[in-house]
Amino acid sequence: MYVSQPFGYDMPSLSGILLDARKHNLRDGITGALICRHDIYLQLLEGPSDKVQAAAQRIGRDDRHVGMKILLSESVADRMFGQWAMLHDPAKTVIWSEAEIADDILNRTTPAEIMRVFEALADQMEQGVLPDA
Secondary structure (H helix, E strand, O other): OEEEEEOOOOHHHHHHHHHHHHHHHHHHOOEEEEEEEOOEEEEEEEOOHHHHHHHHHHHHHOOOEEEEEEOOOOOOOOOOOOOOOOEEEOOOOOOOOHHHHHOOHHHOOOHHHHHHHHHHHHHHHHOOOOOOO
């Protein structure tokens, strides 16, 4: 799980990120979710450890992101987003306000609290309340 800030955020840039992520993730057996808007990318990746680490390194080199910070890296038994090469949530569902992000809430929030954001998104998916995917 990582956070970064968009650089030059617009729909074509976001579409390119999602296209690249889905292509690489399908190839590498990675699933996950990207919560985003103009001020934040928050992403959870699931899959083989070596493939997830390679994806994180690739993302860290991507100039469409700045200030990438790994928030949590751990093994899990079950995937939350197993059917999604990369679910896109346009940050309309379960995330902090723009003011909270600007006030640096992520440095005051624990990885467990951030994981609850993804758990809430997974719960919404199970209930059939899907974001634009």
